[in-house]
Amino acid sequence: MRPGEQLTLQIENEMEYGYFLTDGEDSVLLHRSEMTEDIGDRDEVEVYLYVDHEERLAATMKIPTINANTYGWVEVVDVVEDMGAFVDVGLSKDALVATEHLPPFEEAWPKKGDKLYCMLKVTSYGRMFAKPATEDVISELFTEAPETLMNKEITGTIYRLIATGSFMLTDTGVRGFIHRTERKEEPRLGSTVTGRVIAVKEDGTVNVSLLPRKQDALSVDAEEILTYMRTRNGAMPYGDKSDPEDIRERFQMSKAAFKRALGHLMKNDLVYQKEGWTYEKK
Secondary structure (H helix, E strand, O other), X not given: OOOOOEEEEEXXXXXXXXXXXXXXXXXXXXXXXXXXXXXXXXXXXXXXXXXXXXXXXXXXXXXXXXXXXXXXXXXXXXXXXXXXXXXXXXXXXXXXXXXXXXXXXXXXXXXXXXXXXXXXXXXXXXXXXXXXXXXXXXXXXXXXXXXXXXXXXXXXXXXXXXXXXXXXXXXXXXXXEEEHHHOOOOOOOOOEEEEEEEEXXXXXXXXXXXXXXXXXXHHHHHHHHHHHHHOOOOEEOOOOOOOXXXXXXXXXOOHHHHHHHHHHHHHOOXXXXXXXXXXXXX
């Protein structure tokens, strides 16, 4: 008997704390805390073998939600620096998504409550590792996006990060790509995001923007500028003639968006400009 196996074993004898099960040669303990139903009237029981927290081979009637041949969405329950993310696979013991399968920067690692699409690998020593699906595997979930999605909001899970952007997958299987210019910050792997479809492509995938619509962006960007000014006692060395690169570096917005937001603040009599600086009206 080895960890990671799902077997039907004979009930050998009952103890106060559980049952010993056997395959005819070896025995293993099924603790009462690992029973999902009473088995007192049975001769055999189907169990999953794992190594418990005391490093002993043990049996459980709980069957993992994923295995070596079955992928599924699993929830992150803990994140440990230099180790990775632990995910709930339906057992008393969690599986580890190692750092090698996570983004190089910890800021993009998943957090508790995020979800990853994984398979389960169990070593001969009983260590459980969850491995995120490759693009080829997750593509089996893809469905073709209807053209009616154009300009509509969709919600999905971030399943892959690359240098140029992020990939998301909706509950209905629509695959979306978020270019780095269409977001304020990089979303975490496994996080849930809501964005606007800005293109429905011929291959059935969509391009998504996490930026607010222009009519909403005015107030959002304006608020961001005002917040920044208030951290500097109501003044900033930026105005409508500032260098576009300086503006993008400071506010992560284009010169055009900056000028629209600044105009919005001036129209509402909240700020004024003088000699290249912008001041908040008191």
